[in-house]
Amino acid sequence: MAEVSMCSSSGGAELSPEEERIMIRDIALAAEANSKDGDAFYLITQRWWQHWIEYVNQDQSNSINDASSLSEHCDSVGSSTLKRPAGIDNSDLIYDAASEDSNMGVEIHDTLLEGRDYVLLPQEVWSQLYLWYGGGPTLARKVINSGLSQAELAVEVYPLRLQLVVMPKGDRSTIRISKKETIGELHRRACEIFDLSMEQVRIWDYYGHQKHALMNDMDKSLDDANIQMDQNILVEVINHGNNIALGGSMSSGHDNGTAEKEATSVIVEPSISSLTIAAGFPGNKGASRNYSMELVQNQNQPTSNRESDNAYGISGVTTRGSPCGLTGLLNLGNTCFMNSAIQCLVHTPELATYFREDYHQEINWKNPLGMVGELAMAFGDLLRKLWAPGRTSLAPRPFKAKLARFAPQFSGYNQHDSQELLAFLLDGLHEDLNRVKHKPYIKSRDADGRPDEEVADEYWANHIARNDSIIVDVCQGQYKSTLVCPVCDKVSVTFDPFMYLSLPLQSTTTRAMTIIVFTSDGSMLPTTCTVTVPKQGRCRDLIQALSSSCSLKHNEKLLLVEVCQFNFLMLSFLSNQADIIK
Structure with a gap:
């Protein structure tokens, strides 16, 4: 996924900061204008990039924080004389370079943010900076088209991380692969990693450790196949065209490229290992062996129904007689x-x-x-x-x-x-779901003193002439807006459609108070009582709350005493029930 290069490759006469700035700016302008699907971009640590920007802009007068594009960064300013940066050092982006393996490449931290932790550079810009400064490691990422009806180019900083699980041996390996790669490419890489031939392997969407769908459309992208980050892919080894089953028993169906003829068989599948790391952080890297095994019995049901349900990862647990909708x-x-x-x-x-x-x-x-x-x-x-x-x-x-x-x-x-x-x-x-296929142009009339109901009906009729769907029927309403001209006192009334109402969160109107209750005759030990009273409550509110909490009898009453300075026993009797509680 990424190659590691740590050598220094600064060669030739050293340019001035201004010459470096102009050259990188021109390269960036050309590269940004011609970006396309499949281009390579490179991550560079924000710390080093910030140093270089300030170094080459020492004599400029703009602010670096106002620069939104790479070329604008090159025209932004530094403040004082700075030394030339040392070699590029991306080590603070690396998650665990020491445990790098051939299948994963160099892993970066999962929580990096562009602009805070790193900057994305076109290949031409990276190559020029690398020629001047050297360093590394090199962290290349591909541009992908994430749009549907029109091109929406984006750099795939975090390709899919998938765990390949081989059956029946239980070997595992974690790989990185673009979500725009095809199932065929995933198939090829799985066979290459585990040294298997293409003919003896088929792969399954194994989300949640369940077989969801046979991945046999080799031209389909992983994105279109709904493959998710950090999910499992089952690599099923076929022995002479038959499923390998427990104890050497074979299923009777022949693989015809679909799951239509898959017979019921007892398959050996690996259990969930304690090495699995949640929240997307890399756990076990590379292939590992000797996983404990568990027996999983495939349900004997038509494949069309099974794949339809499992596309949504439906739980195999069923409940008899439970109401519909409780899913x-x-x-x-x-x-x-x-x-x-x-x-x-x-x-x-x-x-x-x-x-x-x-x-x-x-x-x-x-x-x-x-x-x-x-x-x-x-x-x-x-x-x-x-x-x-x-x-x-x-x-x-x-x-x-x-x-x-x-x-x-x-x-x-x-x-x-x-x-x-x-x-x-x-x-x-x-x-x-808009039922209106051709939206007419309708000019709204002024209210001109007409009744609100008539004006509202007219505005609503105009609205549904252009917007008519089940969402409008259920989720939309009207605002009444009244504007009065301060000069001529003309009143303008409109009824605008809305779908969302923004409501302020109600602030807390109560507070809890902890009171120590004493009996006047000393017949009971002092007790602590916590009651809830209004924030701007009065003494009467506190007495009512305490009376209820202490279960006072009809011939008993409460006196409130405030301890002002406990060390000197300065007491203040609260005799006026209308006083606000401090």
Whole structure:
């Protein structure tokens, strides 16, 4: 994935800082203008890059913090005379260079952020800096196209990290591979790592240690196959065309490139090792042997049904007689923000009914503002799975992959704002399901003193003439806005549509107070009592709360005493019940 080079290769006459700045700026301008899918970019530590920027901009007058592109960085300024930087040192980006293996390359920390920890340089810029300064290690990353309908180029800083699991031997190896690589390339690399021939191996999506789908479409990308970061890939070794089974028994079906004829067999699969590291950090590197084995019995059910369910990672645990809709969503990393929004939508009665019926008739396939129906179909499929009877949980991987294709900001497995995702999802579903195929132009009329109900109905009719979907029916309303001209006193009333209401979080209005209660006759030991009173409460509020907590009798009463300075026993009686509690 990355090559390591630590030699110094500074050669030729040393240029002045200004000459270096101009040369790198010109190279960066040309490289940024011609970036394309498949180009290589290089990570360089922010610390070293910042030093170099200040070194070459000592005589300039702009601020480095205002520079947004690489070429602008080269025109930003330093402040005082600085020494020429030493060789490039990317060691602070490296996770564990000492344990590097041939399959993983040099691993970088999982929590790096561009602009804070590193800068991405085009290959031409890196090559020139490396020629001048040397150092390393070299950390190359590829540009990929993450867009669907149009090109959206991005540098894949973190390619997929997959653990290959060989059956029946139990060997394992962790690799890095781009999500845009094909299943065929993954197949080839797996065979190369474990020294197997292509003909005797087939690979499975083994998410959650369950066989989900046979990966036999060699031209399909891993992204399209919904392969996720840090998941397992099962490398199944076929002996003379048959599955290797426990005790040498063979399954009777022949592999025809699909899973249609797979017979029920007892397969030896590795158990989950204690070496597995959660949260995406590399644990066991390289191939390891002698894993403990467990017997897993494949369920004898039609493959079409099995693959349909397992595409969503549906749990094999079934519950008899449980109500429909009580199905959980498994987290894919830190995707609880997505799962909570999905559960809110799928349990909205109107939406649940709509998507369980024939909603396909209302998909607007040609809406330029929509997602050609793909988001609606992915959501509808997920909703139907969640409402299917007898299931306990499923992993929304196909929906997550589809969401990331249309909204790259939700790619990966980090935490995001749930409301931002909900807003994108509702907008996308609305456009995919908009019943209006040709939007007319409508000019709104002024209220001119007409009744609010009449004006509101007119504005709503104008709105649904352009926007009419199940999302509008269920999730949209109207704001009434009134503007008064301070000069002529003309009143303008409009009714604007809305889908989200921003409400302030209510501040805490109460506080807890701990009181020591004494009896006047000393018949009981002092006791501590904690009560809740209004923040701006008065003495009467405290007395009421204490009376209830202490279960006072009708002939008993409370006197409040404030201890001002405990060391000197300075007491203050609070006799006025209207006084505010300090």
